[in-house]
Amino acid sequence: MTNRHEIAVVLGARPEITKLARVVRGLGEGTGIISTAQPDGELSEEFLLRALGLPQARLSLPGLGGSSRGVHIAKGIGRLVQYFEARRPRLVIVHGDTETAAAGAQAGNYCGIPVLHVGAGLRSYNRDRPEETNRRIVSVLADIHCTPTVYNASNLLAEGVGAEQIRVTGDPVVESTLEAAPCTVASRETLNAYGLAGGDFILATIHHPESTDNVLRLERTLRELASLPLPVVFPVHPRTAARVLEFGLEPLMDKLRHIPPLDHTAFLALAGSARLLISDSDGVLEECTILKKPVIILHDSTGRPEAVFAGFAVRAVRGEIIEKALDILADEYLSVNLKSVASPFGDGRATARIVTIAAAMARGEIPPFTNLDHDFRLGYELPFMDR
Incomplete structure (x- = not known):
């Protein structure tokens, strides 16, 4: 059925x-x-979708989470191809x-359906991190790349992606x-519940494999956290809990x-009130630039x-946590x-731009450039957004 x-x-x-809601x-x-x-084994899909005001999923693929990466991707491609061939979505x-x-x-590429990649162009240049491989797979297959920053766009250009495919x-x-900022009664209740x-x-x-799967590294990190001069609140991810045991x-x-583990609003309530965050999550790194909080990257x-260039983040590896935290x-x-430093990840209008681009692609049109595409417009007879 088309x-x-x-x-x-x-x-x-x-x-x-949370980002695509x-x-x-x-x-x-x-x-x-x-x-x-x-959703990381923490909260049910149904709860997250309902909490974010999203409709029920048209297709749910239970059983993929928790399997190995290769099996997860292979099963996902198979089920998605079946769905795409039956429904023939436009994008x-x-x-x-x-x-x-x-x-x-x-799956979209195999079925000849245009693919839009949101959050494109990020690179850590560390092939040991699974997400780096995933990023590179998607960047080869996507038709349009929506990048958070000009820096991300430059990464794609350096890899041979055409400027006409990039939208900042x-x-x-x-x-x-x-939207979920910790300024509600529920946020205050979260703080009070934990005496904070x-x-x-x-x-x-802490939840990434590189932080949790090496016993010496995990032990050193926990010891350093326990030695800090302020109480350390530690929402424990299921992966981390399993490795600790x-x-x-x-x-x-x-x-x-x-x-x-905390839901998103409760986590932001704690993050917005903490003196300092320490994390191995790039997502937390992004949020700290919006909450105006310093963060130590593990x-x-x-x-x-x-986030490092803007002054929000510093790296601390191999025994540097205490030193960096004290500083x-x-x-x-x-x-x-x-408080006076703008987040490098946008001006709060990314959603509107992405919606405009996606709607144009679904109509079979060339999506317009954005007003952030300063260095990628020249030479292209394409329309531009007015925002």
Whole structure:
């Protein structure tokens, strides 16, 4: 059955759902959500979609989450190809660098359907990180690349992607973070529930394989967190909890204020009130630039160096956590200075730009450039957005 107006949005992990929620709502009827049902084992797909005001998924692929990467992608491609061949959507939208994005881009390409990649052009240049492989797979297959920053666009140009395929839109993380900003009664209740209303605490998150699967690295990180001068609130991801148990590191957790995983709004409530964040998540890195909070990055490389350039983030690896944290906490001017620094990831209008681009592609039109495409317009007789 062909649906001439359908736009298929393929998502599954929590960051994809939260970032694309406004895009789905902006595209309106005719947008079909396809979910791989793998929001990190923390919260159900149904809960996340309902909480973000999104319609029920038209296709759910249970059982993919938790399998190996290769099996996950292979199963996803097979099921998605079946759906795309039956429905023939006009456009496939994928986001970021997950296995879901890699499967969605490949399935769309195999079926001859245009693919729009949101959050394109990020590079850590670290092939040991699974997301780097996924990014490169999608970048080869996408027809249009919506990049958060000009820096991301330059990465794609350097790899041979044509300028006519690139649109600098900003990142929807700005809008999604502001929409769920910790300024509600529920946010205050979250702080009170954990005895953190005073705001004198550090918030830490650890869940990437490179941080958790090496016993020596995980043990060193937990020891350093436990030695910091402020209470460390530590929402424990299921992967991290499993490794702590496997490696016998439970005694180190006693010195941390470890709590269950949080939904997005509750996490932002804590993040917006913390003195400092320590994380191996690039998503948290993005959010800190919007919440105006300093963050220590725990991994060796990041796909968001703009946060470092802007002064929000510093790297701390191999025993540097305590030193870096003490420096940040001792800087009495840092928090004031960060409040005046704009997030490098957009001006809060990324969603509107992406919706305009997606709608044009679904109509079979060449999508307009944006007003952020300063260096990529010349020589192209294409329309431009007025925002």
